[in-house]
Amino acid sequence: xxxxxxTWLVLLLLMxxxxxxxxxxxxYYMSIAVTAAAFCVLSVCLNLIYGYxxxxxxxxxxxxxxxxxxxAILTAHHDVSxxxxxxxxxxxxxxxxxxVGIASFRVSRHSFAIASLVFALLLQHLAYDWTSLTRGAxxxxxxxxxELAIPxxxxxxxxxxxDFFYLMCAWAIVTIxxxxxxILSRVGRALVAIRENTSLAESHGLNVFRYKLIAFAISSFFxxxxxxxxxxxxxIADPSVFDFYYTEAxxxxxxxxxxxxxxxxxxxxxxxxxxxxxxxxxEELRLVLYGxxxxxxxxxxxxxxxxxxxMRRRKRQRTEFSExxxxxx
Amino acid sequence: xxxxxxxEVLINGIAIGSVYALFALGLALIFGVLEFVNxxxxxxxMIGAMLISAIMIGTGVNYWLALPVVVMASLVAGVVxxxxxxxxxxxxDYEKSILITIGIALILQNGALYVWGPTPRLLxxxxxxxxxxxxxxxxxxxxxVAMSISFTVLLLVYLGLNKTRGxxxxxxxxxxxxxxxxxxxQLHKISRVAVGVGIGLCGLSGGVLAxxxxxxxxxxxxxxxxxxxxxxxxxxxxLAGAIxxxxxxxxxxxxxxxxxxSGSMNMLVFGAMIAVLLFRPLGLFGRQLRx
Numbered sequence: 025x026x027x028x029x030x031t032w033l034v035l036l037l038l039m040x041x042x043x044x045x046x047x048x049x050x051x052y053y054m055s056i057a058v059t060a061a062a063f064c065v066l067s068v069c070l071n072l073i074y075g076y077x078x079x080x081x082x083x084x085x086x087x088x089x090x091x092x093x094x095x096a097i098l099t100a101h102h103d104v105s106x107x108x109x110x111x112x113x114x115x116x117x118x119x120x121x122x123x124v125g126i127a128s129f130r131v132s133r134h135s136f137a138i139a140s141l142v143f144a145l146l147l148q149h150l151a152y153d154w155t156s157l158t159r160g161a162x163x164x165x166x167x168x169x170x171e172l173a174i175p176x177x178x179x180x181x182x183x184x185x186x187d188f189f190y191l192m193c194a195w196a197i198v199t200i201x202x203x204x205x206x207i208l209s210r211v212g213r214a215l216v217a218i219r220e221n222t223s224l225a226e227s228h229g230l231n232v233f234r235y236k237l238i239a240f241a242i243s244s245f246f247x248x249x250x251x252x253x254x255x256x257x258x259x260i261a262d263p264s265v266f267d268f269y270y271t272e273a274x275x276x277x278x279x280x281x282x283x284x285x286x287x288x289x290x291x292x293x294x295x296x297x298x299x300x301x302x303x304x305x306x307e308e309l310r311l312v313l314y315g316x317x318x319x320x321x322x323x324x325x326x327x328x329x330x331x332x333x334x335m336r337r338r339k340r341q342r343t344e345f346s347e348x349x350x351x352x353x
Numbered sequence: 354x355x356x357x358x359x360x361e362v363l364i365n366g367i368a369i370g371s372v373y374a375l376f377a378l379g380l381a382l383i384f385g386v387l388e389f390v391n392x393x394x395x396x397x398x399m400i401g402a403m404l405i406s407a408i409m410i411g412t413g414v415n416y417w418l419a420l421p422v423v424v425m426a427s428l429v430a431g432v433v434x435x436x437x438x439x440x441x442x443x444x445x446d447y448e449k450s451i452l453i454t455i456g457i458a459l460i461l462q463n464g465a466l467y468v469w470g471p472t473p474r475l476l477x478x479x480x481x482x483x484x485x486x487x488x489x490x491x492x493x494x495x496x497x498v499a500m501s502i503s504f505t506v507l508l509l510v511y512l513g514l515n516k517t518r519g520x521x522x523x524x525x526x527x528x529x530x531x532x533x534x535x536x537x538x539q540l541h542k543i544s545r546v547a548v549g550v551g552i553g554l555c556g557l558s559g560g561v562l563a564x565x566x567x568x569x570x571x572x573x574x575x576x577x578x579x580x581x582x583x584x585x586x587x588x589x590x591x592l593a594g595a596i597x598x599x600x601x602x603x604x605x606x607x608x609x610x611x612x613x614x615s616g617s618m619n620m621l622v623f624g625a626m627i628a629v630l631l632f633r634p635l636g637l638f639g640r641q642l643r644x
Binding site for chain 2: 126134279315318
């Protein structure tokens with residue numbers, strides 16, 4: 025197993041990315057960079073619950089949207105400070121995850137996938153229909169600009185994409201470090217054991233239900249706060265935040281990166297946020313393309329790119345080995 | 354509520370419930386035989402509705418000619434999909450199956466959005482706005498038509514499953530795959546039929562509900578939400594459960610929406626699903642023991 029030190033090494037390698045705002049002038053590309061950082065959080069969280077625990081959660085988008093709405097409602101309608109609102113969004117998402125988890129973990133994995141999808145669809149319906157709380161399709165616009173007092177620098181307002189990038193990156197790094205720590209800990213090994221063989225893990229005395237709930241709650245917390253941050257960035261929370269687009273993008277990133285591998289998924293998140301922009305593919309066709317990618321990946325390389333590379337390497341080693349044997353005899 | 358209103362609402366509920374039953378039956382049929390959930394089910398329903406409207410506008414044929422064409426097209430689509438994608442899936446490949454069907458759903462939905470645009474359309478059939486007046490009762494013809502088609506097809510499916518050898522084999526596979534294979538039932542053949550019929554039912558329910566509702570590319574979503582809840586409440590893979598819960602939901606919805614918004618109705622459906630998962634995890638009509 026890799027040692028945690030590699031986490032710091034990778035983060036160090038990613039450091040140059042923090043210079044992006046001073047290199048890139050265009051606000052458009054900078055906001056894509058912010059989105060990429062947000063997608064890193066989303067896919068790391070989905071990877072934790074799907075890649076490491078083996079639970080296909082289709083309601084990560086629900087936590088993301090819940091976080092966005094909680095932040096929007098608290099800051100715009102109740103004058104709660106932004107920091108407090110963000111923490112509250114995380115907590116709201118955790119409560120929702122516990123509700124869904126308790127109800128659906130005990131049944132088959134199919135039931136969990138369906139229940140989580142139904143939960144995500146329900147929230148989108150609610151965002152449209154519960155107009156007294158969410159203002160329906162109009163959404164909640166005009167959210168405040170986050171400000172932070174940083175020692176030596178003074179008060180910084182994160183109004184532009186160039187500044188907001190640092191905020192989203194900070195959250196992505198916190199998420200990556202925390203989830204990495206969980207995966208490398210005892211809990212992480214328990215989670216993998218559950219994925220590999222649930223009954224065996226249970227018979228060894230692991231409380232499978234509790235571990236699943238812990239993983240689900242962690243992934244929903246980070247996703248929820250990221251949702252809150254994202255709605256502050258675009259300065260509006262509307263029902264499109266529950267769009268299936270996010271679920272799809274997350275799935276493509278995690279699966280093509282390689283579910284259950286850590287860094288490839290993060291690389292895939294960045295690649296798949298930027299690639300469609302550079303290819304100039306319109307919204308509808310982009311989703312068609314993602315769908316096709318998903319189907320193709322499932323048929324051709326179900327373990328994702330990382331798994332594909334690993335399989336190729338193993339195959340090569342095997343042929344080399346047999347060739348060596350043949351040479352000897 | 355006057356007796357006339359009661360009867361009208363009841364008929365409306367039965368009409369919609371019968372289509373829910375058809376739709377959920379297809380979902381349960383596919384799950385029963387292949388043991389995976391078709392997440393693209395709602396999209397095939399949408400394609401059915403879109404297709405019937407496109408055919409009727411494009412060629413000017415009437416509803417009764419267009420409907421069989423749509424059903425046949427869905428049936429063929431189901432068979433092709435089975436042979437191209439689903440045939441290779443093994444038992445226990447559930448994540449793979451879910452993700453493949455989600456991929457297909459996204460291609461269909463966004464493809465439809467791209468081809469037909471987001472504007473809702475109405476099916477013009479000649480009897481769309483006509484009503485039957487019986488004393489104080491006013492019954493829209495479209496609902497009667499929808500109801501009669503659904504009941505006929507439900508009856509046909511029932512007879513097919515219970516009175517033919519193929520139906521017997523299909524039920525055998527749904528009950529116990531291994532035993533069914535052992536007595537010489539050809540798994541692939543049966544699965545192909547089940548998927549064909551399941552998707553065919555989907556296209557049919559799209560064609561039928563198009564009589565009652567407006568048609569737009571994201572309509573599959575809304576029905577899929579209910580259909581998934583229906584099969585969970587009824588018990589995954591339980592055909593009778595899908596039909597009973599489908600009818601019940603249609604009727605309850607028809608009455609409840611008199612007093613509540615559709616949003617609250619969705620909350621109610623979700624609440625019922627969570628309650629069933631908590632207290633009867635295998636569903637109201639599910640097999641109580643799964644091997």
